[in-house]
Amino acid sequence: MIEDEIREMLDEISTKKRRNYSEMLRQIDLHIGQDQLLCRLWKEDGITQTQLSERLNCEPPTIANMVKALENYGLIYRQRDALDARVNRVYLTPKGQDIKEPIEKVWRKQQDKLLDGMSSEELLLLKKLLKKMADNLS
Amino acid sequence: MIEDEIREMLDEISTKKRRNYSEMLRQIDLHIGQDQLLCRLWKEDGITQTQLSERLNCEPPTIANMVKALENYGLIYRQRDALDARVNRVYLTPKGQDIKEPIEKVWRKQQDKLLDGMSSEELLLLKKLLKKMADNLS
DNA sequence: TCGATATGCTTAGCATACTAACTAATTACT
DNA sequence: AGTAATTAGTTAGTATGCTAAGCATATCGA
Numbered sequence: 001m002i003e004d005e006i007r008e009m010l011d012e013i014s015t016k017k018r019r020n021y022s023e024m025l026r027q028i029d030l031h032i033g034q035d036q037l038l039c040r041l042w043k044e045d046g047i048t049q050t051q052l053s054e055r056l057n058c059e060p061p062t063i064a065n066m067v068k069a070l071e072n073y074g075l076i077y078r079q080r081d082a083l084d085a086r087v088n089r090v091y092l093t094p095k096g097q098d099i100k101e102p103i104e105k106v107w108r109k110q111q112d113k114l115l116d117g118m119s120s121e122e123l124l125l126l127k128k129l130l131k132k133m134a135d136n137l138s
Numbered sequence: 139m140i141e142d143e144i145r146e147m148l149d150e151i152s153t154k155k156r157r158n159y160s161e162m163l164r165q166i167d168l169h170i171g172q173d174q175l176l177c178r179l180w181k182e183d184g185i186t187q188t189q190l191s192e193r194l195n196c197e198p199p200t201i202a203n204m205v206k207a208l209e210n211y212g213l214i215y216r217q218r219d220a221l222d223a224r225v226n227r228v229y230l231t232p233k234g235q236d237i238k239e240p241i242e243k244v245w246r247k248q249q250d251k252l253l254d255g256m257s258s259e260e261l262l263l264l265k266k267l268l269k270k271m272a273d274n275l276s
Numbered sequence: 277t278c279g280a281t282a283t284g285c286t287t288a289g290c291a292t293a294c295t296a297a298c299t300a301a302t303t304a305c306t
Numbered sequence: 307a308g309t310a311a312t313t314a315g316t317t318a319g320t321a322t323g324c325t326a327a328g329c330a331t332a333t334c335g336a
Binding site for chain 4: 029032033034059060061062065066069084085086087
């Protein structure tokens with residue numbers, strides 16, 4: 001069945017991409033996923049932890065741990081919301097802003113490797129098909 | 139850049155698929171990844187831990203932990219190799235064999251959801267493009 | 277106004293997954 | 307034959323990711 005093959009290949013891509021990614025991020029002293037959180041803050045600095053968990057498709061406790069780690073690294077800091085004392089707002093430190101370029105370099109390297117040898121029509125098709133899958137999972 | 143969009147979409151698919159998968163596997167009392175290990179044993183019962191780590195694209199310590207867990211669940215058992223006392227060979231128990239069907243059901247459910255609304259030409263194309271990415275990552 | 281409910285986050289515990297450092301067994305080489 | 311190198315697994319420690327349970331703070335409704 002072609003459906004089985006596609007599922008198996010997606011699993012293979014996920015794990016290999018993860019390993020690959022992880023290795024590259026280690027060179028800039030980050031763990032996998034931390035780049036995604038920082039990326040979110042480039043776009044929405046001062047976002048709450050709950051919002052982060054929604055954006056990154058993971059649960060609040062996961063965010064709590066990641067935020068704690070990134071805070072210890074000095075890449076982000078937290079500030080209690082003035083209007084709602086339950087809310088933690090997360091902000092980038094200067095160090096957290098500076099790491100944007102190295103991260104984007106890692107991303108480019110990753111996608112160059114992943115998409116090597118694909119024509120622009122293939123890229124367009126791929127994008128369309130991936131979009132469909134992503135929507136199916138929502 | 140379309141390359142960025144593709145990378146982002148792949149990340150999204152990976153995490154969403156993982157969450158989805160995880161949830162479905164929980165209903166048959168398995169954790170994510172354990173199905174993959176069992177699947178390997180259906181194909182190659184009595185394989186060594188090192189071979190498992192190669193097949194599943196992960197490191198030996200990861201396999202050691204997974205094998206320990208699955209052994210505790212009573213789904214697999216280990217036997218020291220007769221010719222090489224360093225080697226652990228991993229075998230399915232009857233209970234481990236019986237769980238094949240429920241797992242395959244989860245997979246079918248997952249791929250049905252993922253590939254919903256795709257024509258057979260799209261599936262063929264998708265397979266081709268995924269194959270290319272998987273090869274690029276090797 | 278006050279009790280019930282909802283919301284934001286944390287803690288505890290478990291699983292995958294990694295690296296680094298280790299033990300034990302085997303093989304290779306001098 | 308005896309030492310060195312290799313191979314197979316394990317252990318310790320750290321990170322993401324989850325659920326379940328708990329703690330504040332806020333809000334809603336009688």
